[in-house]
Amino acid sequence: MTNGNARIWHVSDDLAARYAEGVLPEPDAWSLEKHVEGCGGCAATVSEAVRGTAAGTVLAQVRDAVLASMPPAQAAPAVRRSSPRRPRVPHRFARLLWAAGPAVRGAWLPAVLVVAAGALALAYGTGYPGARALLLAVAPVVPVAGVALSYGPHADPLHEVTAATPGGGLRLALTRTVAVLAVSLPLLTLTGLLLPASGAPAAAAWLLPGLALALGSLALASFVGCRTAALLTGGGWLLAVLGPVPAAPGGAAGARLAEQLSRCFDGVGAQSAWASAAVLSAVLVTARRPVYDRPLGR
Template sequence: MRDVKSDGAAWHADAEDLRAYARGELEAPRLWSVDTHLAACAPCRQALAEAGDPLAVDLGWERLDAELDAPRPGPVEALLTRFGVADHIARLLAATPVLRASWLGAVMLVLAMTVASVYAMDSPTVFLALAPLLPLAGVALSYGPALDPTYEMTVVAPLHGFRLLMIRTVAVLVASLGLNGLATLALPLYGLHALSWLLPGLALTATGLALTARLGPVLAPALVSGVWVALLVVAEATVHGTPLPFTAPGQGVAAAVAVVSAVLLHRLRDRFDASPAHPLSTDFAHRSTS
């Protein structure tokens, strides 16, 4: 704001600024300065009334209220925006529940305890069994009205439902797989065997997403997790040594399941937009076929 001294006792807003304010053309931060000055200066309020109509003045106050009430981006959102991510996508990513510090801290604690148990039992089986479930759980907790506190915001986002699903899935996978990878570095004695959780993790996540189109975001990951745990229990009881999912044949099967599930997910992509009001709700399959 440019101020001019009209007399020896007071400073007043520039007439050009007042005219721009009355027309609704004055922008921040000068807009805020003029508003602050007007609140304490009767002569400038009188000059403003003479410079424009009352409706324009009211619109100016409404514009200021909108500026002050607008949510300020957090550090993650600001960082994403700086790297070129669109504003609405950055906000949706920053609001993803499992990318919050509480979730990431809990995952790190679980992984630390699992790594400690590996050294206590001298076997990586517990870690290999748990690590594939973390990406699946993270993706599952990122969608649906029952799990995502920002669900209403995602519903009105100007994005295809499948694209939104993939954007959040990639973000969750990067965070989850990154933490799993750091935990794997704490197990150098087991070499590449400590990385055999990776393909099962991708297979479980892809399968859970593919089944979400039919079963919803709660039942699908729960079913996939149950099958994984049952498979490990059977393998532990029938096979001595390394459980089958972490052997070379098991890794091949996991890779094949991941590819098939990814293809199926792509074919079902339109189902995630079948119901615009609740694209990922638990009764989504029923509405998409009715």
């Protein structure tokens, strides 16, 4: 694997063959997959080794079927990209965005922007005083929805294949969860800071609850599937917070919602409970790790 330098190495034919046969130890397989992301020559070596296996034959048949169903204008570039010569490596940010999952590159991201813009319009366009409280009530559900849309058979056409690779399974699920949190947490927190307080909790008070619900949803997904888990965690949260609000008299709905959120968010006790829930969810996710190597239910 080395090339005269401990920091520079390339994939040998033997290493590529063992990877293609599925007998390479998992840490070495992870290292190989990370290396070929930026090394076109090694990517071609591994690709050639995989083509010689039974799985490579099946993948070649799938590729031919896909190309046969594509219009000629799209099929020609695809054929050129499949050349065994050194492939052109896309920009790292583009690869990272693609790996981040359907939630970040699909309809979820515009939905987050709509939630943020809607809260600002509600506060400064109509003068509604409870805009921050309403945003804080919805914000913890946003990462949950992103996690649900990022992983599972509905998110990846080749989910069964990717889940079985060393870079798939729980590793891929956590990568996409981090991408969802990295987008939603700062964006919605910044939006909360721009809204009038009007008795609502601090703009950052929802961060631990949002993290706990996202991890809880990911842990529950190992039992019931991503979308069902998101429905249970996100729906349960909205029901608990928004349920008592319609009973508020007159125009006191905003104040009642702010009061509900204060009970859930404010104080060391409440935040400690959310932190404990996040830790327990992370432990459960780790304990259930083998389950993520199989296709999760819907």
